Amino acid sequence: MVLAPYARIKQHLKDGLAAGTWAPGALMPSEAELVAQFGVSRMTVNRALKELQAEGLVERSQGLGTFAARLHLVSSTLTLRDLHEEIESRGHAHRAVVQVQRAEKAAPALAAQLGLRSGARVFHTLIVHHENGVPLQCEDRYVNPACSPGYLDADFTRTTPTQVLFETTALWRAQYTVQASAPTAQEARLLGIAAREPCLVLTRRTFSRDAVITLARLVHPGARYQLQGDFQP
Amino acid sequence: MVLAPYARIKQHLKDGLAAGTWAPGALMPSEAELVAQFGVSRMTVNRALKELQAEGLVERSQGLGTFAARLHLVSSTLTLRDLHEEIESRGHAHRAVVQVQRAEKAAPALAAQLGLRSGARVFHTLIVHHENGVPLQCEDRYVNPACSPGYLDADFTRTTPTQVLFETTALWRAQYTVQASAPTAQEARLLGIAAREPCLVLTRRTFSRDAVITLARLVHPGARYQLQGDFQP
DNA sequence: GAGTGGTCTAGACCACACG
DNA sequence: GTGTGGTCTAGACCACTCA
Numbered sequence: 001m002v003l004a005p006y007a008r009i010k011q012h013l014k015d016g017l018a019a020g021t022w023a024p025g026a027l028m029p030s031e032a033e034l035v036a037q038f039g040v041s042r043m044t045v046n047r048a049l050k051e052l053q054a055e056g057l058v059e060r061s062q063g064l065g066t067f068a069a070r071l072h073l074v075s076s077t078l079t080l081r082d083l084h085e086e087i088e089s090r091g092h093a094h095r096a097v098v099q100v101q102r103a104e105k106a107a108p109a110l111a112a113q114l115g116l117r118s119g120a121r122v123f124h125t126l127i128v129h130h131e132n133g134v135p136l137q138c139e140d141r142y143v144n145p146a147c148s149p150g151y152l153d154a155d156f157t158r159t160t161p162t163q164v165l166f167e168t169t170a171l172w173r174a175q176y177t178v179q180a181s182a183p184t185a186q187e188a189r190l191l192g193i194a195a196r197e198p199c200l201v202l203t204r205r206t207f208s209r210d211a212v213i214t215l216a217r218l219v220h221p222g223a224r225y226q227l228q229g230d231f232q233p
Numbered sequence: 234m235v236l237a238p239y240a241r242i243k244q245h246l247k248d249g250l251a252a253g254t255w256a257p258g259a260l261m262p263s264e265a266e267l268v269a270q271f272g273v274s275r276m277t278v279n280r281a282l283k284e285l286q287a288e289g290l291v292e293r294s295q296g297l298g299t300f301a302a303r304l305h306l307v308s309s310t311l312t313l314r315d316l317h318e319e320i321e322s323r324g325h326a327h328r329a330v331v332q333v334q335r336a337e338k339a340a341p342a343l344a345a346q347l348g349l350r351s352g353a354r355v356f357h358t359l360i361v362h363h364e365n366g367v368p369l370q371c372e373d374r375y376v377n378p379a380c381s382p383g384y385l386d387a388d389f390t391r392t393t394p395t396q397v398l399f400e401t402t403a404l405w406r407a408q409y410t411v412q413a414s415a416p417t418a419q420e421a422r423l424l425g426i427a428a429r430e431p432c433l434v435l436t437r438r439t440f441s442r443d444a445v446i447t448l449a450r451l452v453h454p455g456a457r458y459q460l461q462g463d464f465q466p
Numbered sequence: 467g468a469g470t471g472g473t474c475t476a477g478a479c480c481a482c483a484c485g
Numbered sequence: 486g487t488g489t490g491g492t493c494t495a496g497a498c499c500a501c502t503c504a
Contacts, residue, residue: 004473018403018442030489041475043276046490054287062490063483170251176462180413180433180455198431198455200413209251222413222431229409237492263470274494279471295471296502 005040009048017057022068028058030065082162083129083137092132098156099190100126103145113205114144114212123151125161128190135191138183138219147213161214165206169213176204180222187219198222238273242281250290255301261291263298315395316362316370325365331389332423333359336378346438347377347445356384358394361423368424371416371452380446394447398439402446409437413455420452431455 003011013028022028029037034045049066052058060066087094101124108118116122123143128135141161143151147169154164183191183199193199202218236244246261255261262270267278282299285291292300320327334357341351349355356376361368374394376384380402387397416424416432426432435451 006473020403024400032488041477043476043493044474046492047473049490060490061483062481063488065489166257170253174463177459178411178433178462179459180431180453182431196429198413198415200411200433220413226410226412229411239492265469274496276474276495277493279473280492282471293471294502295500296469298470298502 005038006044006047006051009034009038009040009045010052013048013052014057017068024068026068028066028068082160083139084160084163087129087131087136090131095130095133096157096160097128097130098125099128100124101152101156103152106142110142110215113215114142116144121145123148125151125156127156127161134224135193136220136224138187138190139216140219141214141216143214144212147208147211161216165214170208173207174204175207176202178202178227183219191219191221193221200225200227238271239277239280239284242267242271242273242278243284246281246285247290250301257301259301261299261301315393316372317393317396320362320364320369323364328363328366329390329393330361330363331358332361333357334385334389336385339375343375343448346448347375349377354378356381358384358389360389360394367457368426369453369457371420371423372449373452374447374449376447377445380441380444394449398447403441406440407437408440409435411435411460416452424452424454426454433458433460 016022031042031045031049034040034048035042038045049058049060053060053066057069058066059069084094084096103121104124105119106114106116106122110122111118111120114122123145125139125141125143127139127141129137129139139161143161143165145151148165150168151161151164154161156164179201180198181201182196183193185195187199188195188197191199200220200222202216202220204216204218206213206216249255264275264278264282267273267281268275271278282291282293286293286299290302292302294300317327317329336354337357338352339347339349339355343355344351344353347355356378358372358374358376360372360374362370362372372394376394376398378384381398383401384394384397387394389397412434413431414434415429416426418428420432421428421430424432432455433453435449435453437449437451439446439449
């Protein structure tokens, strides 16, 4: 496998960064220098540098130059996968038990979070996801009916809310938080865990361009679930 | 502010995706069509599409075309910031209490994780970070002496391990997990919390090109800390 | 074979930073 | 003014997919 020219330049610079040729914050070769060194056009060098910048390895400033990144903050990717796919990809059986699937009137706090009037109609589902028969996630979700009118018609033993929403709406933005806390009494019962067992709780709000599509609280027994991430330049 | 041509094309496609012009998985305009439509060169169209691909909004296949992304997995950025910077940026006071700062012999399990011989010398620090006097994080860290020989000389009441390591080593790769669990008895004592209080535990291994630089366990009281993320196309 | 994206060239003009 | 990166052009050749 012969690397493309832009990839060779990237690799050369990555090697130098890993070897400490350029200390964090140090000035790196200019585009013109790399053009001369590698005998390629400036667009090719530019692509290599732009990708290194996108990966957070270098910082570039017009008029100043390209600098080795000061890696004081590592920004990394956390993949929030559809749980169904995640379980199946492990070769295990996924089963969803639907506890609630109905329209409700939104309490004031919920309405505010969804950007609706207090008392407006919202769709509510409460589903417990099992992996090989063991409860893994309690998914408590509210959906803005305007964004997905047919949401309640889905059969959530055969598909997942995430899948339905992604098929019927255009995702625009998502906010989430991850925290550790104790489950509610109901969640503890549904997950079959002790009332004080630590749980990993993800709260996620998903937006279309102008409206909140859905608000979800995903509760996982701490002993059975963890998020993993990997960061590679 | 007039957008550059490539940015205009990106925005046009983003608007269409948000408006549902192309359903997830649907075929989008080819580069040639966009060239004709916008009256720009193919490199410019290519840049717009390549950036949308990098952002996860479209999928591209040579010979097939460009497709609206099936957003079944949302990959999002979680910024793992240096805690000192995070606290200061909130305008609060950061104080670090150093409990342990010494060289030790690595137990077999630890040595394996660091890629060292059992019994090899490792640097060990245990530091409790406070925000405005309240314990926020218990940082238990082991460092490979070969990667940062001067690690133990640092004054960790004035700087942080993260900062020292980023200044003296070339970060190459990091793996981490996030989970909820109860603190150890020692952690509960240091954080001033109950033995059964749920904690958010981050475990992170950081690699240089060929070696493990450091292994860290970061324990946060669940009630006082949460990770936040935001995903925007 | 026709259409797609992947990559590259050899120029060009511009905005910006610095001495 | 000189050097830097930011952007763009109008071509080109290639590998891949599908009919």
